[in-house]
Amino acid sequence: MRSSMVTSTRMWTLAAIALLAACSGGSDTLTAPASATVTVAPDATGVRDSLSDVFTEGDEPDVVPSSTNPIRTTTTQRAETSTTLSTTTTSTSTTSTSTSIAPATTAVAPAPDGASPCPPTGARVWEVRPASDIPAPPLPDGWRTESAGTSVQGRDLTVLVRPVDAPVRTVMVVGGIHGNEPVSPPTVRALVDVDIPDDTELWLLPLLNPDGSAVGTRCNANGVDLNRNFSWDWRASDGGPAAFSEPEPVAAAALVERVAPDLVVWVHQPLGYISSIGNTPDSYEQAWANASGVPVRPDVTQHGGAESWTALVANLPSMLIEVDTYDARPEMVAAHVDGFAALLDVVVPR
Numbered sequence: 001m002r003s004s005m006v007t008s009t010r011m012w013t014l015a016a017i018a019l020l021a022a023c024s025g026g027s028d029t030l031t032a033p034a035s036a037t038v039t040v041a042p043d044a045t046g047v048r049d050s051l052s053d054v055f056t057e058g059d060e061p062d063v064v065p066s067s068t069n070p071i072r073t074t075t076t077q078r079a080e081t082s083t084t085l086s087t088t089t090t091s092t093s094t095t096s097t098s099t100s101i102a103p104a105t106t107a108v109a110p111a112p113d114g115a116s117p118c119p120p121t122g123a124r125v126w127e128v129r130p131a132s133d134i135p136a137p138p139l140p141d142g143w144r145t146e147s148a149g150t151s152v153q154g155r156d157l158t159v160l161v162r163p164v165d166a167p168v169r170t171v172m173v174v175g176g177i178h179g180n181e182p183v184s185p186p187t188v189r190a191l192v193d194v195d196i197p198d199d200t201e202l203w204l205l206p207l208l209n210p211d212g213s214a215v216g217t218r219c220n221a222n223g224v225d226l227n228r229n230f231s232w233d234w235r236a237s238d239g240g241p242a243a244f245s246e247p248e249p250v251a252a253a254a255l256v257e258r259v260a261p262d263l264v265v266w267v268h269q270p271l272g273y274i275s276s277i278g279n280t281p282d283s284y285e286q287a288w289a290n291a292s293g294v295p296v297r298p299d300v301t302q303h304g305g306a307e308s309w310t311a312l313v314a315n316l317p318s319m320l321i322e323v324d325t326y327d328a329r330p331e332m333v334a335a336h337v338d339g340f341a342a343l344l345d346v347v348v349p350r
């Protein structure tokens with residue numbers, strides 16, 4: 001199953017490369033799969049992205065480390081991709097967050113069954129994965145729900161809140177940013193059962209991309225990668241028509257700015273690391289890593305990423321949780337519930 005999916009993915013990728021070559025007007029360098037590199041048009045910052053066209057399960061540079069960051073990975077391919085991209089990230093880290101950039105207009109070939117073009121640059125194809133059937137625990141007493149907004153298709157962006165009068169600290173956790181990462185939503189929902197200190201207020205948004213999750217795609221219903229659509233170092237190459245063009249990132253950012261928590265945690269798969277972003281204390285990533293068994297990767301940034309926007313634009317402490325693998329098993333949820341519980345012991349008010 002997987003090998004056939006990978007094969008079809010590669011076939012489609014080759015077709016997309018050919019189409020890109022036809023549409024590029026000859027200005028771009030397009031390399032055959034032997035060297036596994038596609039260079040696409042420069043974005044508005046004048047920097048060129050180099051994207052791998054080799055995509056296998058788990059080989060997704062969801063988040064790119066900074067150039068000084070030691071890469072903890074077991075695959076040479078991913079390390080090479082990340083290193084290449086990290087140079088770009090470093091060189092553009094000071095760009096404005098509000099630059100107006102024309103939408104990408106590259107035509108896209110249809111995806112084969114079982115795959116989704118996302119983002120629709122023709123360079124990447126993402127596996128479709130169904131949502132997990134791990135049940136959500138009932139909402140305990142003292143919790144309430146509210147809506148942060150609605151998705152492209154009108155699904156509610158439901159927030160679970162454990163309010164506290166005059167909280168000493170407030171922590172927010174967001175999951176389900178990519179709809180094909182099935183363990184993320186049940187992990188965030190499970191946090192309602194953590195033993196929460198009486199002075200700590202929690203805000204949980206388990207599923208930011210309900211439209212993608214409903215069909216198992218990474219992107220939202222507009223085909224936009226939501227973790228490239230935030231305004232920090234936004235790029236036309238893979239960030240949608242414009243920064244914050246999509247209702248889901250707009251809703252998440254509005255919630256973050258309204259609540260202004262002492263920490264926002266963003267939960268993804270499958271890269272297997274824990275990272276405190278920007279000036280967020282190292283003690284946070286260490287606490288979660290020690291309790292969950294997933295290692296630390298320091299100083300991660302991601303162009304257009306929510307966790308980078310939180311730390312570097314909203315100026316709030318921010319963490320990235322990359323659960324290891326694309327599996328969705330109850331013991332994985334339990335490990336990260338333990339990580340979160342350990343985190344709550346060390347979070348300090350801003």
Ligand SMILES: [Zn+2]
Pocket residue numbers: 062177178181227267268269
């Ligand atoms: Zn993700």
